[in-house]
Amino acid sequence: MIETARNGNGKDVTETPYDGPMISIVGLHKKFGDFDALKGIDLDVNPSEVVVVVGPSGSGKSTMLRCINGLEQATRGQVFIEGIDITHRATDINEMRQKVGMVFQSFNLFPHLTAIGNVTLAPIKVKGMDQEEADAHGREILEKVGLGDKADAFPAHLSGGQQQRVAIARALAMDPDVMLFDEVTSALDPELVKEVLDTMKGLAREGMTMVVVTHEMGFAKEVGDRLIFMDEGLVVEDGEPAEVFNNPQHPRTQEFFSKILSHL
Amino acid sequence: MGILGLTALPVAGGILAIVFARLAKDRIIHSDQEGDGLATAGQTLGVISLVLIGLAAVVFFMQDNLKEFYEDFFNWETMRFWFPKLAKAFLTTLKLAVVSEFFILIFGLILALMRISRLRTFRFAAAVYIDVIRGLPLILQIFIIYFGLSYLGLNFSRFTAGVVSLTVCYAAYEAEIFRAGIESIHKGQMEAARSLGMTYLQSMRYIVLPQAVRRVIPPLSNEFVMLTKDTALVAFIGMSEVFQVGKEAMGRDANVTPLMGVAFFFLLVTIPAMRVVQYLEKRMGRGD
């Protein structure tokens, strides 16, 4: 790792091609008041890897994702994106967030903007793209998530599955290097889950680096390169999805899987 | 006494009409809309006749007083003379309200943003300002600002002083409305915007404020109605707005009619404005 890169000066990185992990989390702690939400996470995510994160509610999955793009500030430890420490004070967090797309459980689409408006706003305001270019680019991406014909619809007139795909398109429009998904199908009616998962599978096939918090075990086994089990703010298990799923080592993991199995 | 006895008869008639209509209503089967309508008409007519009888009695007993009242409050000659002058002064009033509102919106929004800032100094300063201003009567603020400004060697016109004091005061109230509006926008909106790389201010400007402003249009319009009325207080620093002119006219002619003219002008603006606010609130309530 180059020193200038660590200082958060993004431009210098290109001089020596970076070939380390896409995301590197080192000793990450997060406290909310007296409560330890994360108690020392260490995790590397390599380029094009799809890491699926599972764990009981309240185990810190969302908090970890939010620390990866700086929505939550680490109490201790570091998070590197392409070698740049985003927890460093000198790092321009807004610039780093352009590399990290995030999709939320509750969509969080901008209700006052159309689908295409949602998708083009950040490229225009953040990247300085001109309207026409952003529009063409945005329509292409909406096409890709299967919503070419919904570009001019407002979020309120779209189904949950369509809204979530617009949210994915919105994140993709910034051409991120990593995508974070936080239980993006949990708020959807069962019949709408598939269209969103299919979109994500497509992304994975194209080689997008992804960290996916989900309870969709089918997705984990089919698309995941790794499955991580979190419990009480720690990564308890980390391995090949089928392996972790069929042969969990930790008692908490066994308990968790038996619970969701009986639930299915 | 004879008169009283004479009025007792129609009064009793009116009351009986209301009572009978009420009884009829109770006996009508629900689906009989026509019968129900007739009963309602009977009740209404009963009430109207009671009111008319009352008025007739008042006119009869207070003939002389009424005439005086009418001369004092609705004197046609006085009204004809002052109306154009009041109209002109009311334009000043409106100008005062509109110009003030312009600055109030800007200053109020800045205060609201300071109030929710992550910087403690901003938060504290805005909170103190808002509390102090909201804790004082407007009339006191107007005096303090007017005399304060001249002490500072700032010789503002009365109009400017009026705008400054109304802005200082109303911005504190509208800041709280803006703040409530901003805080009513789900925090996921700000997070989604930030996660795309937008700065805090960009996210505010393009995502949060457009939604918040839509939500606070009804309460802000309501504030504007109150502001329009409160411009009258600027009369106390000698500003020639409509109340001041009306007051002077009243003194000159020893007649209340000019003040009725002033009231007319205020209602001309405030009643339609209140209707608009109500319409907006209803539309917001429907959720579009």
Ligand SMILES: Nc1ncnc2c1ncn2[C@@H]1O[C@H](COP(=O)(O)OP(=O)(O)O)[C@@H](O)[C@H]1O
């Ligand atoms: N902003 C916050 N303030 C206080 N506690 C929080 C906050 N965010 C999360 N937590 C707590 O941290 C723990 C982990 O939360 P979270 O990361 O959302 O879990 P998960 O996504 O695995 O369900 C929970 O106990 C939650 O209550």
Ligand SMILES: [Mg+2]
């Ligand atoms: Mg969560």
